Amino acid sequence: MLQSRHPSYLGMFSNFMARTVLFILLSLLFSPSFSHGETVEGGFISVDIFDKGLDFVKDLLVHKAVSSLIPLQLPQIEKYVKIPIVGEVHIVLSNITIYQVHVSSSTVEPGDTGITIVASGATANLSMDWRYSYSTWLFPIGFSDKGGASVQVEGLEVGLTLGLKNQQGTLKLSVLECGCYVKDISIKLDGGASWLYQGVVDAFGGKIGSSVEDAVSKKLEDGIVKLDSLLQSLPKEVAIDDTAALNVTFVNDPVLSYSSIDLEIDGLFTATDEVVVSNHYYENIRSSVFFCQGPAKMVGISLHENVLNSASFVYFNADFMHWSVDKIPDQSLLNTAGWRHIVPQLYKKYPNDDMNLNISVSTPPIIKIAQENINAKVYLDVTIDVLDAGEVIPVACISVIIRLSGSAEISRNNLAGSVKLNDFSMSLKWSEIGKLHMQLIQTVMSTILKTVFLPYVNLRLRRGFPLPLFHGYRLQNTQILCTDSRIVICSDVASLKQYNLNPLMVY
Ligand SMILES: *[C@@H]1O[C@H](CO)[C@@H](O)[C@H](O)[C@H]1NC(C)=O
Ligand SMILES: *[C@@H]1O[C@H](CO)[C@@H](O)[C@H](O)[C@H]1NC(C)=O
Ligand SMILES: *[C@@H]1O[C@H](CO)[C@@H](O)[C@H](O)[C@H]1NC(C)=O
Ligand SMILES: *[C@@H]1O[C@H](CO)[C@@H](O)[C@H](O)[C@H]1NC(C)=O
Numbered sequence: 001m002l003q004s005r006h007p008s009y010l011g012m013f014s015n016f017m018a019r020t021v022l023f024i025l026l027s028l029l030f031s032p033s034f035s036h037g038e039t040v041e042g043g044f045i046s047v048d049i050f051d052k053g054l055d056f057v058k059d060l061l062v063h064k065a066v067s068s069l070i071p072l073q074l075p076q077i078e079k080y081v082k083i084p085i086v087g088e089v090h091i092v093l094s095n096i097t098i099y100q101v102h103v104s105s106s107t108v109e110p111g112d113t114g115i116t117i118v119a120s121g122a123t124a125n126l127s128m129d130w131r132y133s134y135s136t137w138l139f140p141i142g143f144s145d146k147g148g149a150s151v152q153v154e155g156l157e158v159g160l161t162l163g164l165k166n167q168q169g170t171l172k173l174s175v176l177e178c179g180c181y182v183k184d185i186s187i188k189l190d191g192g193a194s195w196l197y198q199g200v201v202d203a204f205g206g207k208i209g210s211s212v213e214d215a216v217s218k219k220l221e222d223g224i225v226k227l228d229s230l231l232q233s234l235p236k237e238v239a240i241d242d243t244a245a246l247n248v249t250f251v252n253d254p255v256l257s258y259s260s261i262d263l264e265i266d267g268l269f270t271a272t273d274e275v276v277v278s279n280h281y282y283e284n285i286r287s288s289v290f291f292c293q294g295p296a297k298m299v300g301i302s303l304h305e306n307v308l309n310s311a312s313f314v315y316f317n318a319d320f321m322h323w324s325v326d327k328i329p330d331q332s333l334l335n336t337a338g339w340r341h342i343v344p345q346l347y348k349k350y351p352n353d354d355m356n357l358n359i360s361v362s363t364p365p366i367i368k369i370a371q372e373n374i375n376a377k378v379y380l381d382v383t384i385d386v387l388d389a390g391e392v393i394p395v396a397c398i399s400v401i402i403r404l405s406g407s408a409e410i411s412r413n414n415l416a417g418s419v420k421l422n423d424f425s426m427s428l429k430w431s432e433i434g435k436l437h438m439q440l441i442q443t444v445m446s447t448i449l450k451t452v453f454l455p456y457v458n459l460r461l462r463r464g465f466p467l468p469l470f471h472g473y474r475l476q477n478t479q480i481l482c483t484d485s486r487i488v489i490c491s492d493v494a495s496l497k498q499y500n501l502n503p504l505m506v507y
Contacts, residue, residue: 043264155183416464
């Protein structure tokens with residue numbers, strides 16, 4: 001779980017000790033397992049929507065609610081009204097339509113019971129048609145008239161409490177409470193007699209008000225049902241490419257705290273090809289608290305190193321990690337002549353023959369994330385092939401252990417990265433050409449790693465993989481940091497198209 005560290009009220013905790021204490025306190029607060037000693041399985045990716053992000057979503061929801069609300073037709077109202085002097089009049093208000101709603105302020109607050117959204121001081125404009133008829137003993141044939149009217153509703157308060165739960169891996173949104181309250185209405189009739197105005201206000205004012213209250217509540221509940229079915233229809237897997245998919249199944253119930261909503265998703269890569277059964281086991285991890293530094297951000301996304309390791313595993317199994325290299329920047333290294341001084345016996349046996357390097361990763365690379373630091377250990381087998389008379393002859397194989405350090409970055413909505421070589425060690429695995437001088441080969445290997453292996457890996461890493469995010473939105477003002485076993489991304493979100501809420505959340 002991530003917590004936005006708002007500088008204004010947490011500024012005093014700026015030194016490391018205080019932060020550690022706070023960290024422990026928050027861990028105690030938010031993971032009951034801490035005190036009870038049982039493990040709560042956490043997702044490998046967690047997404048926290050902070051205050052600022054909640055406001056953003058709330059504004060989208062309110063905008064969406066208003067635009068789906070109008071025009072809203074209310075049921076016709078009719079009544080026999082006793083008017084002094086005139087007598088009993090049959091008045092019908094029809095075609096009552098809310099055609100404009102203006103929300104001046106709204107708030108959102110997650111809490112134990114649910115997420116409460118309140119729009120207050122809203123106004124609404126309605127139009128309607130009126131008609132009346134009556135007869136008196138003097139004129140039994142009767143009088144009638146009709147016209148239009150406009151109604152202004154002031155002080156409209158709408159409150160909505162939503163429940164958000166995990167239902168078999170998808171989010172279930174439900175309406176726990178929905179209320180609408182009209183404070184005041186004013187009616188303006190076009191035409192009609194003066195008694196009519198008073199009659200309509202007295203007899204219908206309350207009824208129009210409660211009709212607005214009912215209709216708005218009903219419409220909002222319908223809207224939430226639609227939003228819920230949209231959430232239910234979200235896929236549980238997002239294809240990354242032909243080989244891998246990201247498991248975006250929600251795990252655990254969302255944690256609603258006073259200023260954030262924490263969602264956890266499984267977050268592991270799985271092989272698209274179901275023939276390759278991924279029986280890789282990742283230890284359960286416990287949700288943990290992290291901070292976004294600096295100015296408040298909308299969302300925090302934290303990725304456990306197992307996300308990267310599951311990717312490593314899937315691509316390794318899909319045979320993505322070996323390369324046959326026949327072109328390198330220093331092409332002389334791919335001819336036995338270039339090795340004349342390094343491995344004289346090779347040149348002697350196969351003079352001036354071209355060579356191939358067969359580089360293959362021998363176990364899935366293990367990635368570790370530490371404070372400000374991503375490390376990976378890669379085991380390579382580099383087989384030296386000689387091309388002699390149209391034949392590929394493997395002549396030696398060198399095992400190389402490479403230590404890489406990496407950095408992560410956000411490129412568009414992708415988590416991308418790059419690695420650099422820290423150091424490597426080598427040993428001869430086998431040789432058909434006798435003993436090799438490993439010290440002499442060291443320099444050649446270093447060149448090959450730097451000019452062939454790393455550029456290749458970095459080319460792939462730079463593309464990265466998409467973060468499970470709201471489709472149609474992009475990250476901006478993004479900060480990325482590495483902490484113990486996690487990459488933490490703190491970011492704002494902007495919609496690519498203003499108020500494009502449909503669909504709200506499709507990966
Ligand atoms: C209802 O009112 C709207 C606008 O106020 C008008 O365009 C429409 O024709 C009316 N419908 C009927 C059936 O009178
Ligand atoms: C709608 O009502 C508000 C006040 O409730 C008023 O200020 C505004 O002019 C009205 N708009 C229209 C189009 O009638
Ligand atoms: C995706 O994650 C869920 C929750 O962790 C798990 O139950 C499910 O088996 C996973 N799906 C695949 C295809 O691995
Ligand atoms: C490359 O080497 C691996 C073993 O290191 C071997 O399995 C594979 O067949 C070789 N590929 C080529 C094209 O030589």
